[in-house]
Structure formats: C-alpha cells, structure tokens
Amino acid sequence: MNIVLLGAPGAGKGTQAAKLVESRGLAHISTGDILREAVKNQTELGVKAKGYMDAGELVPDDLIVDLMKERMEQPDTSEGVILDGFPRTTTQAVALDSMLSELERPLNAALLIDVDAEVIVARLTSRRMCRACGHICSVSDGQTCPKCAGEMYQRDDDNEETVRNRLDVFDKSTAPLIDYYQGQDLLVRIDGDRDPGVVFADVEAALGF
Ligand code: AP5
Ligand code: MG
Numbered sequence: 704m705n706i707v708l709l710g711a712p713g714a715g716k717g718t719q720a721a722k723l724v725e726s727r728g729l730a731h732i733s734t735g736d737i738l739r740e741a742v743k744n745q746t747e748l749g750v751k752a753k754g755y756m757d758a759g760e761l762v763p764d765d766l767i768v769d770l771m772k773e774r775m776e777q778p779d780t781s782e783g784v785i786l787d788g789f790p791r792t793t794t795q796a797v798a799l800d801s802m803l804s805e806l807e808r809p810l811n812a813a814l815l816i817d818v819d820a821e822v823i824v825a826r827l828t829s830r831r832m833c834r835a836c837g838h839i840c841s842v843s844d845g846q847t848c849p850k851c852a853g854e855m856y857q858r859d860d861d862n863e864e865t866v867r868n869r870l871d872v873f874d875k876s877t878a879p880l881i882d883y884y885q886g887q888d889l890l891v892r893i894d895g896d897r898d899p900g901v902v903f904a905d906v907e908a909a910l911g912f
Contacts, residue, residue, distance in 0.1 A: 704727075704729065704783040704811045704910065705783050705784050705786070705803065705808055705809065705810050705811055706723075706729070706783075706784070706785050706786065706810075706811060706812050706813075706814065706910065707786045707789075707790070707799075707810065707812070707813040707814070707884070707889075708720060708785060708786065708787045708788075708814055708816065709813055709814065709815045709816070709877070709880060709881070709884070709890075710815060710816035710817070710818070710895065711818065711820070711823055711869075711870055711873045711877075712823065712827060712866065712869040712870060712873060713818070713823040713824075713826045713827040713830070713866070714816040714817070714818045714823065714895050715816050715818065715895045715899065715902060716733075716787045716788060716816060717733060717735075717736075717787060717839050718839055718899050719814075719816065719899070719902060719903060719906050720733065720785045720787045721838075721839070722899070722903045722906070723785050723906065724785070726907070726912075727912070728782075729782065729783045729784060729785050730777075730779045730780050730782070730783070730784045730785070731784075731785045731787060732771075732774055732775075732780075732784050732785065732786055732787065732789065733787040733788050734767060734770070734771065734787075734788045734789040734791075735787070735788045736787075736837065737770060737774070738752045738756060738762060739756075739858075742756065748766060748770065751766060752766065756859070756860055757859055757860060757865070758865065758868065759860055759865040759866070759868035759869040759872060760868070760872060761791055761792065761872060761876055764792055764794045764795055764798075767789065767791075767795060768794075768795060768798040771789055771795075771798070771799070771802065772798075772802060775802050775803075775806065776806075786799070790880060791876060791877045791880075792876050792877065792880075793879055793880065793883060796880055796883050796884075810887075810889060811889070811910070812889055812890075812891055812909060812910060813880070813884035813887075813889045813890050813891070814891050814893055814906060814909055814910075815881060815884075815890060815891065815892045815893065816893050816895035816902065817892055817893065817894055817895055817896075818895040818896050819896060820870050822896055823866070823870065824863060824866055824867065824870075826841075827861045827866045828861060828862065828863055828866065829841050829842045829843070830842075830857070830858070830861055831844065831855040831856065831857055832855065832856060832857075832858060833848035833850065833851065833853045833854070833855055833856075834853055834854045834855070834856055835848065835851050835853025835854070836848060836850055836851045836853055838850045838851070838853075840855070842857075891909040893905045893906060893909065
C-alpha cells in the first residue's frame, strides 16, 4: 500500500507516519528527515538545501525528484511506502505518478491532515525532536526523549517567523495538490485537531484497516 500524507507543516504527518510504521510496518519516507540528515552531514545536497530550509522555503523540485527517484528504488519500498512531505508541488506529484507507474505500483490514498493555522503555530514553536531516534514530542515532555532518553532539540525552522512563512508556502505551492488528488479520487480529509490516537483511528479507517 502506497500512501501520501498531505498536510501543512505541523499538521501531524510525522506523528501519524510513526504510528503507521509501528502498526503496519510500511517504509516511512520523509523528505524533510532525509534533507535534515544531508544538512547535518554537509553532503552536496545538504549544502544546497540548507538555505531554503532555514528560510522555510521549498527546496527546488529537481533536487527533490532526483532524491526520491533514488529512494523509491530501495528494496524496503516494495511492500509499500508512507510518503511524508512529498509531493509538495504539482511538479513533484506528476513526477511521483510517473515513478510509481514505472515501478508498476499504485498510489492507494492521499490523506489530508487538516489543522487550523494558529493551532499549528503553537504546536511547532513548542515541538521538540530527539537527536538519537527522531521521536517527535513537545517541550512539555522534558529535555530527554521519553522513548530512548536521547537529547531533545528544537528544529532550526520551528521559530514563529519561519513557521508562518512555511504556512504561506504550503497555501501557495502545496494546497493545489488537494484538488490534484481529489481529481484522482484518492483524497481523504482527516480532522487533525484531535488527540493523535483519535486521528490515527481515522487514518486506519481511511486505509481500510
Ligand atoms: P518537513 O520536515 O516535511 O516539515 P513540514 O512539512 O513543515 O512538517 P513538519 O515536520 O514540521 O510537521 P508534521 O506535519 O510532520 O508534524 P509533526 O508530526 O512533527 O520539511 C522541512 C523543510 O524541508 C521544508 O520547509 C522544505 O524546506 C524542505 N522540504 C521537505 N520536503 C520537501 C519537498 N518535498 N519539496 C521541497 N522542499 C522540501 O507534529 C508537529 C507537532 O505537533 C509535534 O510537537 C507533535 O507532537 C504535535 N502533534 C502532532 N499531532 C498532534 C495532535 N493530533 N494533537 C496535538 N499535537 C500534535
Ligand atoms: Mg514532519
């Protein structure tokens, strides 16, 4: 099963993807996580991407499509993938359609996790991530990871000014994908402003689990 998780920054894509990995064992591909790793390791991709990410702008489509073509050919994708943060533009969505068609795999659903912008600003300015295992939580959860006791940190793009720009970029560049997937009869809207477990029950129901 191949799934696109659509949603504004902070809507809960990573949170719901982690639950799907745990319950269904699908491969989780987050372009944001791949890019942050590339920035950390100062690879050629990371050096090119850093300025865009720090400003809350999108990394250019050609870089993203190249990295996704390579990633989708890895063996762990054969049983299905959860795409988190990709596609983010119509160009990327068209590229994904052709990648999947070359691999002879269907896209089963595009789940839109819907959350109001002001709720998102509050969530993202208080989000913390684990350096060791990537676990996502909030500043109120303390300074060490509740899963692995690793060090928690705040993402460079989780300050209010950058969050607001990321929301504008979502409206301008990514929101058109809602119509794109509605047109393919793949879109399911999920109210993301509820307890994460309640949201997940809807995610599973939407996927027929
Ligand atoms: P990326 O890493 O994808 O960031 P994003 O889309 O901005 O989304 P986030 O990861 O911030 O939010 P999320 O929806 O995963 O929410 P989460 O579950 O963490 O991209 C970062 C940057 O990389 C981009 O700005 C761009 O520069 C670049 N990039 C990446 N992909 C790209 C692409 N395809 N093309 C071009 N550029 C690309 O939850 C957020 C917080 O809310 C957490 O604290 C969590 O605990 C909390 N929370 C989650 N669910 C709930 C709930 N139901 N109730 C209450 N709190 C909740
Ligand atoms: Mg995320």
